[in-house]
Amino acid sequence: MFSVVIPVYNHAQYIRGAVASAMQSQLVTEVLLVDDGSRDASADIIAGLARQHPRLIRDLTTASRENWGAHARLNQLCELASNDWIAILNSDDEFVPSRFEVAQTLARTSDADLIGGALLIIDGQNKILGEKRGLLDPEYAFPSEIDVSGLENREQMLAALCSQNFFATTTNMVFRKSFFRMVGGFSDLRYSHDWDFALKAAIRGKVRLSRSYFARYRIHESNTIKEVSGHVDGEILRFFMRILSEYPEIEKDPLCRAALKSNRHLSRYVPGEVVAVQAPAVDGVATFDWPRRQEYYAIKARPAAGRTSPSASRAQYTLQSTDILPFRALENSAVALQWGHYDFTIISQSLAESPSVSLEADGRMNGVFNARAAALFTGQGSAEWPLRGRIIRCAPREESDGTLKPLTSVPGFEAASVSGSDIVLGAAEEPASPGAVAFPPARNASGPLILVLPMFLAVGGVERNTIEVIRMLRDRYRFVVVTTEWQAKHQGSLHYQLDAIDVPVLDLAEICDRSQHVALLAAVQAWYKPDAVWICNGSPWLADNAEEIRRIFSRTPIVDQQVYDTEHGWINRYSDPGIQSFDHFISINTRIKAKFVSGIRIPPHRISLIYSVIDTTKLSRPLANADQVRMLKAEVGATPDQRCFAFIGRLTGQKQPLHFLALARRSLEAKHNDHFLLVGDGELGGDCDHYIAEHNLTNVTRIRYYDDSWAMMSKIDGLVVTSAFEGLPIVLLEAMAFGRPAFATDVGDIKLVLDDYGSGSVVDPDASEGEMWQAFRDWHDNLAIATANALRHRSDVLERFSSRTISRQYAEIWDRLIAENALADRRVQR
Known part of the structure; x- marks a missing residue:
């Protein structure tokens, strides 16, 4: 006898037909349905069907009507099924007559754990569009080594599933409940939980295919698989790399290797030997004697x-x-x-x-x-x-x-x-292969280990955010930081801040040539066995080797935080399957989160909105008194009666410091009694110096570096942000937390946050110089009001963006992913 399980999501127009097709066989003794938070009438229809057929239909919908996702609802329904055999029916599909009789025969005549068949393809009006006959109608050509007629051959079946998903849908699946439990159910995958399940079935059990039609598979506009999303192949890459790590015997089979190379959804198949490393010998023969x-x-x-x-x-x-x-x-x-x-x-x-x-x-x-x-x-x-x-x-x-x-x-x-x-x-030769390495220990002795992957540790907001999170959580986790890119002198360095809190930093670009970074990172993984990876900034090397990174950390959750704008920078690499294979994504403002969901189609539950962090210990000191302000302003050449406005950031094309200097020039020409501080350095430093000299900007003081946030914020009366794009600048939050208003371009979430507290105003980032000057003057004229608002909400900003608040959000993500990963490992061991 069979149990039919039907998770339902926004398919009100198809549910009755789906349920009717399940009830037409006497071999079906129960139909289990649950609504997964539909926004249409699905839940009401399910309830009505359950009332009409109380002995056959079980409605498991709860009052909360939460959306769990297809994989979670399938696991829920399969666990509650009463029969030894379970058939899945998607709520927009239909079974064909005789399906269960064919399945019963196969179950009795073979020792199959998973059974599938052929499919008729229909549209929204039940018109037949075509058919998909399993191995006989592949998505693309199988490797010549695979014999599609070998339906009873386990090796051929496994290889075929390494190439592509010919099951096509969970509606095509009938399986033993005991086997469902053995493989751990369906994985948290939006697009490919069926393929993942079928592949595990071929590895750990026996799969049988019938040439008989099993279902009518409906194609319509709201099909999940029709979503245009780089996350589809990324998700497939993620589960494949994990499976290949869990079952290394797969790649030892030449047939499976040929199939993996033919798999077009893997982007680039990265063989296991590419990231294999020689582990240091336990007896110390290949280790380095580390001094305390x-x-x-x-x-x-x-x-x-x-x-x-x-x-x-x-x-x-x-x-x-x-x-x-x-x-x-x-x-x-x-x-x-x-x-x-x-x-x-x-x-x-x-x-x-x-x-x-x-x-x-x-x-x-x-x-x-x-x-x-x-x-x-x-x-x-x-x-x-x-x-x-x-x-x-x-x-x-x-x-x-x-x-x-x-x-x-x-x-x-x-x-x-x-x-x-x-x-x-002399004539020294290159070594034939890298040596085995004993790496430095993570300093604190307990807690999960988080491997942090920044591009570099330059003087910038991203790096400051990363270091502050590490500082706050170093007693709860062990941290090892690995940088990947060559760091230029003009970018400055924040390495010393990690030195101060005793966090080891390995700079790959210092240790070896870029061509060896993949192998060295694999050695890092083998040594430390991190519990989670946090990519806190992108890099060209990382984007180009994302598939290799996924393979290296195939059984380690990767939290990705590379995007700092919706149009510029790393967002343009996010259609790459390698990056999309990562486990969780942090958006640092609401615009980026919206782009992740609607543009890239990352499942919402894999995204967390986390704003930048501010170091409250630096800003919680009492505000400077009049004498202190007078002294601090004098240090930068400003008189007590002058208002000081500062640009604070890297001198790069993104930050557009020359726009700030244009405001200073306009102010000087208008004979305003204001002073401007250009704080920072970068590749445009020379251009800025030239501009200052060319226009004789006596009202500008150039400061290449500062470390005392309290002293800097005490000097200024307002912050000016002229960036072409931003996430949410830490320096803006620091200024607001210090009670200083801001004038900024309308990028990232700057306007949203300023409006929350009435602490400033914005201008279009594409505004002309004249338009920007006029907007600056309007802000300048109302500076007293913005300043009063900023001072009144100072404590609110401190709490909202504090180290404690923001760091807790990172910890929640890491803890959840580590727990989920441990559960997945236990399922494999069953």
């Missing part, structure tokens, strides 16, 4: 001392440093030495481009070296050529050019060949 922090500083006081690995097969490395280096300098050096089989690293305390390196006051270099390379650093004896080394840039808190020197001018390195960060002395 206090030992490390003791070593630094004795430049001649060394740290020897437990194995005689590993070289002895000596650390030479005449200064207290950040601990990450040794960590990145140690990883590079192991991975690249280098003889030495030069630790340069600058982000200056190679071959420039920073020297200490006495002319010596900081570095880590073995005995063969010791003379290059100590000046005693001779180095044993050939040698290979690497420059490891250790970003300082503040840059200084005074100690920079070309490497080839350093004694012993005159004949060095420098390519990128690699140094070769």
Whole structure:
């Protein structure tokens, strides 16, 4: 006997026909229906059918009428089914007569766990449009190695399902309830939970296909699969990478590998060996002997001392440093030495481009070296050529050019060949393969491990947001940060802020060549086994290798936060299946969330709106008094009676600092008694300096860097944001939390937040210079009102965007995904 389960969502016009088709066979003893939060009359129709057929139809709709999603409703109904065999019927489809008699025969004559058949394709008016006969009507050609006539062959069936989903729909499925429980039910997939289930059935059970028609599959405008969405293939990629990780035997079969290569929904099939790594030996043969922090500083006081690995097969490395280096300098050096089989690293305390390196006051270099390379650093004896080394840039808190020197001018390195960060002395050959690596420990000893993937740690709002979340949650989670991109000197660095809270940072661009980043990241995964991955900013390398990243973290939830505008930047890569394969997406404003849902068709429950965080500890001090304000303004050349307006951000095309300087020029020409602060640096720094000099802007003070938010906000009377696009700038929130109003371009959620508190006004980002000046003057004329509102709502802003509030939202996402992932792992082990 069979139970029929029918989840219903907005199919009022089709429900009666669907239920009638299920009731026509005497082999069906119950029909279970549940409404999944429909906005039409579906729930009322279900209730009426249950009243008409109380012995056969069970209405499981609850008063809450929540929308759970198809997979969740299927799991609910299948668990409540009374019979040993279950048939799924989508509420817009219909069964054909004799379906259950054919299924019963197959169930009795074979040991099948999942049974399917052929489908008739119909439209909204029940007109037959065509047919889909399983393996005989593929979406695209199967590899020649697959024999479509081999319906009884398990290997052929598995390979065919690795190529494409010929079941087409859950309506085509009849399965044992015991098997449904064994595989863990249907996965949380919007578009492909049927394919995922069928593939698991082929792996863990037996699948049988009938050439008889099983159902009329309806095609109409509201079909989920007709949605134009990059998330379809992304979702397929996600579940395939997880399955290949859970069942590695699949890829050992040449037939399945050929099928995977033919699978057009995988975008790029990434074989397992691409991300396979050699794990360090447990006995320490291939490990690096990590000193504890206090030992490390003791070593630094004795430049001649060394740290020897437990194995005689590993070289002895000596650390030479005449200064207290950040601990990450040794960590990145140690990883590079192991991975690249280098003889030495030069630790340069600058982000200056190679071959420039920073020297200490006495002319010596900081570095880590073995005995063969010791003379290059100590000046005693001779180095044993050939040698290979690497420059490891250790970003300082503040840059200084005074100690920079070309490497080839350093004694012993005159004949060095420098390519990128690699140094070769003599005819040293590249190693055949990377070495096994022991990575630095995550500092705190308990809690889930979150692997954080920023592009880099430049001086910017994204990086500040990331660091503040880590700071707030470091007692609850272990964090390891891995940057992926080469960081330019003009971008500045916030590495020191993670140094201060003892979070290890691995800079891939410092450790090895970009071509090795995938393999090194796979080694990072194998070592740390993170509980979740947080991508907090995009990068070209990450977007280009998203499929590889999904394969590396195939069984680890990935939380993606790369998009900071709806039209510009990483949003333009979000149709890529690799990125769409990630597990959860953070939108940092309402416009981005709307684009995710309506434009990219990411399921809403996979999206969280989380605004940027502000460091309340920096801004909760009492407001500066009149004397303090007078003193602080004097530091930037402003008199007490002058109003100060600041641009604070990177000097980039996105931020449009020249628009701000145009306002300063107009103010000077109008003889207004205002002062303007241009705060920040970047690739447009030279253009800004030229503009200031060309127009003799005596009312502008240029400040390249600041760290004291309280002092900066005390100097200004208003913030000016001239960006072409934004998410929601942290500096805007800081200004509002300090009671300072803002004038800004209408981008991101700036207007929404300013309007919430009456703390400023906006102008169209495409406004002409004259239009922007007029809007600025209007804001300027009403500055007293905006300032009063900003001061009145200061505490509201502090609470809404506080470190505590925002960090809690991240923690909720990570905890939920980690719990769901653990549940999925348990299902596989059953």
